[in-house]
Amino acid sequence: MNAMNDTAKDPFTLAGKSFGSRLLIGTAGYPNRQVMLDALEVSGAEIVTVSIRRVSTESYAENLWDLLKDRCHLLPNTAGCGTVRDAVLTAQLGREAVGTDWVKLELIGDRETLYPDVAQLVEAAEELVKDGFIVLPYCTDDPVVCQKLADVGCAAVMPLASPIGSGMGLVNPYNLEMVCNRSTVPVIVDAGIGTASDAARALEIGADAVLLNTAISKARNPVLMAAAMRDAVAAGRAARRAGRIPRKGYAEASSPQLGMIGS
Amino acid sequence: MNAMNDTAKDPFTLAGKSFGSRLLIGTAGYPNRQVMLDALEVSGAEIVTVSIRRVSTESYAENLWDLLKDRCHLLPNTAGCGTVRDAVLTAQLGREAVGTDWVKLELIGDRETLYPDVAQLVEAAEELVKDGFIVLPYCTDDPVVCQKLADVGCAAVMPLASPIGSGMGLVNPYNLEMVCNRSTVPVIVDAGIGTASDAARALEIGADAVLLNTAISKARNPVLMAAAMRDAVAAGRAARRAGRIPRKGYAEASSPQLGMIGS
Amino acid sequence: MNAMNDTAKDPFTLAGKSFGSRLLIGTAGYPNRQVMLDALEVSGAEIVTVSIRRVSTESYAENLWDLLKDRCHLLPNTAGCGTVRDAVLTAQLGREAVGTDWVKLELIGDRETLYPDVAQLVEAAEELVKDGFIVLPYCTDDPVVCQKLADVGCAAVMPLASPIGSGMGLVNPYNLEMVCNRSTVPVIVDAGIGTASDAARALEIGADAVLLNTAISKARNPVLMAAAMRDAVAAGRAARRAGRIPRKGYAEASSPQLGMIGS
């Protein structure tokens, strides 16, 4: 009955690790580093993703890595990769530089829509799993693709809600729900979240977690939006577990409808 | 920059009173009284609505009144009334019995849809305002009706999201946003909320608060749903204030897209 | 079984008169008169609405009246009226000038949203019905208002799909369907239609007809859009009568799924 205790008993388990927060966030696009750190802290996120390219190529980024590594579980990502070879090499580079075998696998098929190339994605995922990585692939909401990614050993699937950075929210809740219902691994909705209710809804339809970046980093007030996302994810998850009322075509009185007093 | 302080500086002001929570809840339909009290406490709601008919006609309800009056700001409602005379008499009865001049004005035009009779509603509202009441009318999302209710002196307008108890959520976010944009008094979305993301979205499109009952009382776990609604309302309000990113037709990379490493 | 014969047996009956087309159109906003006449002809519309103010105040309009009266059933409207008295006088003026007791009753409550003032609308409708008019009121999708309009003797109700000229389509199909299901008089969806599928959908959810103006007159090619609307209304009506398949959460093969040939 106690909602608080209840929440404590609801950890998010990913690749054998247990997390208290179901919000994962990115580190790109903030007005400055202090805002990023404040947003990260307010968000309560425990898993934070950083581009391996930035780690590898920017001295700024290297410091970022050092700065974050004691605060959260770092998740290097292969943003910007467009071939299996490119993605695998980048992941390996990241592992060496950073000392984690977790990787968010991005393998982009198109520079304009930033949609993944799902055929290459499955190949790269399989190769990385064999190489000992914990693979979290950014993918589409195609249930067959998601099944294949689980079959080759991915620790979760991360279907997009809508294109990266678009803020369009859940353009296809129907497919996302289908993926959530059928998935044998955790589902993390990744990309496209625009505002708090989008994040809540993703959890309500059955996603295990949400990963977002731009919705916080490019909000007018990123720190306040981080608080909004933290609460939205908690709300969506609690609503899912609480068992929502069914939708009815017609009204049903909440207060008793007795005889007219005035009549 | 500090999101917490920021939230503290964002009270909800209604009829000159200041409230910390933007969630108002009803008291009907709970499995039992203890669950209701637990849900109420977890929700953080400060304004709680009770049917005057129940107060007047049930000994159970009278006790309910005594039980709640020290915990929260009580808002008697005229649920079940269908004429101006009926609603006005019920409101007056409630004021006498309970000692508050606040009233949630319900004047139902149809027993099946529980839609308000907006013409009579404006009349009753005007009469009650003249009689010294703080009137909070349950109404439609019709901008002309909302304007008239504000014009006759209502302290807020309470447009429905969808029919009472339907759980359909915001069936017309377009009109609700239009009403929020134009209203000269606070807008409290009342009725039809089904789950947490509905409540968040109401705040995001500009509502000042949300009133709900069935979504909590008839959830499988009402106390956990009360926590969900508390967080959803906080999330939706924070997202509104934080200034969400615009929706874009196409993708925009969050991580920098550098040259291929593998190429 | 013969679809053609079937269509012929499906007249639209309004105030005792029978029409072959379920598309009603307006006459305002065309690039020029010839385009209007061409669009009118292509549309197949038999009922055409003209503003009484234009008839009364513009010599251009008077000619328009003469021009149209032999081609179609003219429906004078009270566009621009904002009070009961104004609307009633305008309707009476129209009857005298034009010689028809049909009137599309518009009684606007707000110059910006062009939403009707539903309380005054019911009053004006009642007065005009008593004065012998066939009253077709432009109203909201509020089921209680629609019921009242039918109760005072209106020949149909004409709920908006979205604000006049907005092209937003059916912003609340849920309410429109509720109104259609419950109405004791024909329902003509009026205002807000943007494109052909909007018109088709209105018929599919149970509307008896559609009235539109801007969607045709302001399209890039009004005559071609008139053809689109003619076909869309026919399509929507036929689909309604044909009994659509139910929506299913999952796939169902149309072609038989036999054993693998290749295996």
Next chain:
Amino acid sequence: MNAMNDTAKDPFTLAGKSFGSRLLIGTAGYPNRQVMLDALEVSGAEIVTVSIRRVSTESYAENLWDLLKDRCHLLPNTAGCGTVRDAVLTAQLGREAVGTDWVKLELIGDRETLYPDVAQLVEAAEELVKDGFIVLPYCTDDPVVCQKLADVGCAAVMPLASPIGSGMGLVNPYNLEMVCNRSTVPVIVDAGIGTASDAARALEIGADAVLLNTAISKARNPVLMAAAMRDAVAAGRAARRAGRIPRKGYAEASSPQLGMIGS
């Protein structure tokens, strides 16, 4: 200006052939053969798809083939195939039996959702193109997959609106529009259409044609639904070409709003 002539000048060109109708239909699931033939005739469809398995394995189907071959352009499909080898062999079998090198390529990745296996689909398409086929692949609304299918030489892409037979309509109009905007080959929306307005909308957002089966064959009155679909496709296409009005947040008067007469 003449809408009729205009329509005549708007053929649908597919693989170098020109068609008057933009509606393609299937032959499965009809109550009986006569209803199928009537529906086919009323629909105006010129391209009709038949399962190669049925042609190969049922004497009934063989007759069907003979029955249809003079009435329309037959499009054999590989329904029920689940591997590249299976699909390629089936297509070749169909070509031999039927004497056409056109094939609707279905390569199913999951028996429950009937979603395509897009990786295998691209492989099979490439192989069939090299073997001289005109390949029309049933695919997802993934823009990268659609681009690959065009790149390997498919004559069109056929993204689903929603799962086969579901009648859910366009669950992701956003992605479909993105695919239409970017495609270098014709886009035929295939699968999931439930009713007439769905078909119209597919054309309005830029699809070149629509392929459907269950929506007609399982409607209560298939022949009348065939008429509805014929008109809906014509309407959607005409609306697309006519250039719809933009959506506006607020109302815009169609009739001139002059000064009050009554005032």
